[in-house]
Amino acid sequence: MAGSDATGSDGGLDTDRLDADRRHAEHVDVIIIGAGISGIDAAYRIREKNPDLTYLILERRERLGGTWDLFQYPGIRSDSDIFTLSFPWEPWKREEMIADGGHIWQYLADTAHKHGIDDHIRFNTLVQSADWDWTTHTWTLRADRGGTAAVYTTGFVVFASGYYDYDEPYVPSFTGIEDFAGEVIHPQHWPRGLDYTGKRVVVIGSGATAVSMIPALTERAAHVTMLQRTPSYMFSVSRVVPPINAIRRMLPARAGAWVARWILALFGSLIWLVSRTAPGLSKRLLRRTASRSLPPGYAVDTHFNPPYNPWDQRLCFILDSDLYKAVAAGDVEMITDHIDHFDRDGIVLASGRRVDADVVVTATGLQLQALGGVAVSVDGEKVAPNERFIYRRHMLEDVPNAAWSLGYTNASWTLGADLTARSVADLLAYMRSRGYTYAYPHLGDAHMPEQPAFNLQAGYVLRGADALPKSGTRRPWMLTHSYLRDVLNHRLGDSDRSLVFGRAGTPQSRSA
Template identity: 60%
Template sequence: MDEHQADADYSDVIIIGAGISGIGAAYRITERNPQLSYTILERRSRIGGTWDLFRYPGIRSDSDIFTLSFPWEPWTRHENVADGEYIREYLETTAHKHGIDEHMRFDTYVKSAEWDSTTDTWTVRAEQNGQERLYRGRFVFFGTGYYSYDHPYTPEFPGIENFGGDVVHPQFWPENLDYTGKRVVVIGSGATAISLIPALSEKASHVTMLQRSPTYMMSMPRVDPMVDFIRKVLPRRMSHSVVRVRNAAFHVSTYFMFRLAPKFGRKLIRSRTKAALPAGYNVDLHFKPKYNPWDQRMCLILDHDLFNEIGQGRAEVVTDNIDHVDEKGIVLASGARVDADVIVTATGLQLQALGGIRLFVDDTEVNATDRFVYKEYLLEDVPNMAWCIGYTNASWTLRADMTAKAVAKLLAYMDSRGYTHAYPHRGGEPIAEKPAFDLQAGYIKRSPHALPKSGTHRPWNVRHNYVLDVIDHRFDRIEESMVFGRAAVREPA
């Protein structure tokens, strides 16, 4: 240990990220291990993570808010699907209510985490106001998500530099952008585009969604009458749990229905889409994907808002490839063109493991993408470290809460036996490999090796199956494929 490390702030647990994952981890760890200290390091200036980063018009959850919110803190607003500003407000209020915000250090950009096996501690190197700041701890929890905050995906559009209007990526939406009365083209047809277009249509003269190929979309009511009824007849905490279970069961059952009967799913979605659009609309050109439902994540429309905007003529869908961009707009491969005053490149995310933070174990750098994930939250042969990663087919928090409870359980187990380190080890036998994310989405296919690896059998299998995960976590064998031990020198608390 050098003299700078000796001056580092010490906590039992260092949590990186003050979004849903980090706040949830802080609560669950403290709930089970009240004797442990923790510090949350957040790169941004306030709570929220994703819900602070994205500030484009119409930003909202792409799953119901009751499964996205915490099971231990009821959602009190009336929406079943919530706007981004209210989600961030909920996170801020929750963190303050439980005293979690007192442990947060903002504007703290973590650059690396270094494990020292002589003391069984991590040293986390961060930057604050241009100066290096060190933090030390027994355990590190990465609540950093799975994509880059700095570098979204933007393909090369020939001639884009010649465009005379504004070019905007939703990840960096300018607060002063005025699109009132202007023609806006949104490139893309994913969740971001679907939520953007109805919001843009309120001020823009016309909005065009330009897509290479269609995406599956299903409409959900912003306010669910059944949810309202349950909340009226049951106490708040009980109704929150009941609605959360009810919504999770609905999403899981519909997901498996679509996967087991894809032809039926395609027909069902097409019939609902056709009924929501004007008579004679070319549904098969613009809303009939070539893939099966849930090969890519299903996009959520609120109260048919996108379809309504199309029906009223304020928005349209164009399905074509981009040839080039000129001063006045976009020229398509078909020879047609779409004139624009503003171009929004809703072209997706760039996958990134561990927030881009460098990882070292005893001075040897670890490439997380070369390691297998254990029980969906630990990394092969990396001691005292967890990473929270949500589902591709359900809300993030369903798995994030299970991860937080698993970490809390592991810490309690280690403390009860005097262990100072723990890590999963699979031995020398090769195992079959599959992608950690099981979708065919563009952002996954572009970067198939950007995340840690998954095996095909437990405990190394990253499943996207909430039901099986609930069962597995309930009957978890904590010592399975794990190595536990004690350091020769133990860091004082």
């Protein structure tokens, strides 16, 4: 949605407009954009460390939950274990290790209510722009709140809105799709109450969304086809892990959650390390699991043996081999081919084969988006994240008093989001104890080689490279993907090596 800005007719900063907006703005110490996992976690950590700070969470949707409120397709569940996906400070109480989407949403809602965080959320508030003013050391945020313009000012802003576009998922251009007589649905916008009972459903895609959805679809659909261009690696996990739950029962709730989280974080790190250092071994093990779960003579190498190495793209979790079992039972047909075109009754493939369908689900991925689509500027100069190095995984080069919560590509999102939240809380406490009113990371003239920000070859990463910040090759300017290493390096003593601090009424130390 397009919004008003504070630029004059010549494209420069309209200071009169800014001053007028600030006089009518609501002011708090910290504004958090987004009320999903990252936003709720940031609110708790900031208040935990700085109990007297005021804050607001601005959420564009009618409910909290972020991803777990947006996605409503059948079978939605976590694609990482819930013990690392849940908050370290609020233990997950249910038995399962892989949790359903509805249970995750309820956990987030209950947690936000228990800690009073939901009282600080402004729903239906779409932030459109954020501008930093060096004369006042404040951010001015403009938003659309239910069709009414709203203005907020703050000393610090946390972008906790994830990294993908909520409005526009990725859908390739399929020839003839407009001729298809059935329904075409993207999982990101699953229609409430959709009835696919007794229908032929084709799911295009082979990622985490497809593999979690398809076993659930078989419960009502007449026939389900998984149509993929390239296979993905499947890693079968149990929904419930009795040894983990035994440990949780033996210890107090928070201690048990801590142990479970670390066991599973270490296990996930081990899988990633083995996949990277011994890809041949990993491929053989994953193929063997598929082969043992499928009927003798099944074309495993066609449908379940990708041409790339494990963790070049994310591994897809399947629950208790449910997808393999559905294929073996004949409930799901696997097709590995390219789409030539759609017609009225279905899809014609490059091989010449046709697949009839009543419903086509385009589980074709996400579109990356920087900073939740908010137009960010510093004194009227636009900030392009892909032109800035990222500092300690969460601050952008020369952007003051702002953080961007980014999770890991090879581990649970919350592990990274919580490190960001703690870092922000520590930074705010450090600044306040010394009377600083701004802080920003500054690389200066130091030469910093670049490397890809996300170390995956997934389509959504390759398509959305322009939405990601620059990653250096050494700390603290490197977007790391090692939770263990980041935990060891999480101390405030590292912060002031490349951070510029200053106070109101004093000259700005360096140009931001």
